[in-house]
Amino acid sequence: GNSVTQMEGPVTLSEEAFLTINCTYTATGYPSLFWYVQYPGEGLQLLLKATKADDKGSNKGFEATYRKETTSFHLEKGSVQVSDSAVYFCALNFNQAGTALIFGKGTTLSVSS
Amino acid sequence: DAGVTQSPTHLIKTRGQQVTLRCSPKSGHDTVSWYQQALGQGPQFIFQYYEEEERQRGNFPDRFSGHQFPNYSSELNVNALLLGDSALYLCASSLADLSEKLFFGSGTQLSVL
Numbered sequence: 001g002n003s004v005t006q007m008e009g010p011v012t013l014s015e016e017a018f019l020t021i022n023c024t025y026t027a028t029g030y031p032s033l034f035w036y037v038q039y040p041g042e043g044l045q046l047l048l049k050a051t052k053a054d055d056k057g058s059n060k061g062f063e064a065t066y067r068k069e070t071t072s073f074h075l076e077k078g079s080v081q082v083s084d085s086a087v088y089f090c091a092l093n094f095n096q097a098g099t100a101l102i103f104g105k106g107t108t109l110s111v112s113s
Numbered sequence: 114d115a116g117v118t119q120s121p122t123h124l125i126k127t128r129g130q131q132v133t134l135r136c137s138p139k140s141g142h143d144t145v146s147w148y149q150q151a152l153g154q155g156p157q158f159i160f161q162y163y164e165e166e167e168r169q170r171g172n173f174p175d176r177f178s179g180h181q182f183p184n185y186s187s188e189l190n191v192n193a194l195l196l197g198d199s200a201l202y203l204c205a206s207s208l209a210d211l212s213e214k215l216f217f218g219s220g221t222q223l224s225v226l
Contacts, residue, residue, distance in 0.1 A: 004155070036217075042115065043217035044203065089155050089197070098171050100146070101215070105154030 002027045006090045006104035013111050021075040021107045023064075023090035031092040033057075033066050033073040034101065038087045047075075048090070062085055080111045117206050117218035125224045126194050134189040136223045138180055138206030144168075145187040145194060146215065148203040162187055163209055191223075198203060199225045 007022040025033065035047040035057070048057030053068035062077045071092060090104040124165055126132050131167045140147050148156035158171035158207045162181035176192045183204075201222050205215040 041219070044205075044215075044218045045216060045217070066212070077124045092157070098170065100161060101156075105153065105155050 002031070002092065002094045002102050004090050004092055004102055004104040006088075006107055008105070009108040011107060013109070015082055015111055015113050016081045017080045017111075019077040019080045019084075019109065020076070021088055021090075021096075021109070023073045023075065023104060025071050025073065025090075025092050027071075027092055027094065030068075030092050031094060033064070035062070035064055035073070035075050036091060036103070038089065038106075040086070043102055044089065049113045075077040080109070082113050085111045114144045116215050117204055119202075119204050119218040119221050121221060122219070123224075125136050125223045125226060126135070127197060127226050128194055130194050130225075131190065131192045132194060133225060134202050134204075136187045136192075136204030136206075136218060138185050138190070138204075139216045142206035142208055142216070144207045145185065145208050146207070147187070147189045147207045148205065149173075150201040150203055152200070159189070166186060173224070174207070196225050199223060 003026045032051045034049045036044045037047045038044050043048045048059040050057040050066035056065045063077045064073050086110050087106045090102040120135045145157040145163040150156040159173050160167050160170040165181045179189045181187045201220040204218045205218045207215050
């Protein structure tokens, strides 16, 4: 069946360090892929998405590339800030309507100054 | 512009009871989806409502039911509560034709004792 696996956290980094959070997926067909972020005390927010192979989603300095050959959608940022501390969720959609998402378990990122 | 609002924020029930959770979508949105997020897990899709009908359903038993009203607000009902129903329940809204861009509420934390 469809599933998402992301690296377990927590991930602890110093400000300005490079960030990678790994995400791999299993899916039938060609799903869209997403990264959502949950800041402390807030609801989930869409960070970026990619709808087909080789697409790169980007937002707020974060990037992720849809890699069909490795079934991956790794999240990267060149220089993290304290304000990036949050829980990050990788997700895919499994219906054409696009709102039925399958989420990974989430990765907690903690950035210190 | 109010985002997605959910009520109540916290709720405590005992096994066997019934509960109703409420959600008001972001202004202008017509589609509501519900997710269950257990502690340490990613959200799991329960169902989606559009035009007052259930359009898509995840792998949840019939004890979970919902409703959407003409003003697009929605309710999630859970009957015969089990300890395992303890979780954060998230509501997400979207526009039907832009359904991959979900806006999430902060959730209702349900504890079943």
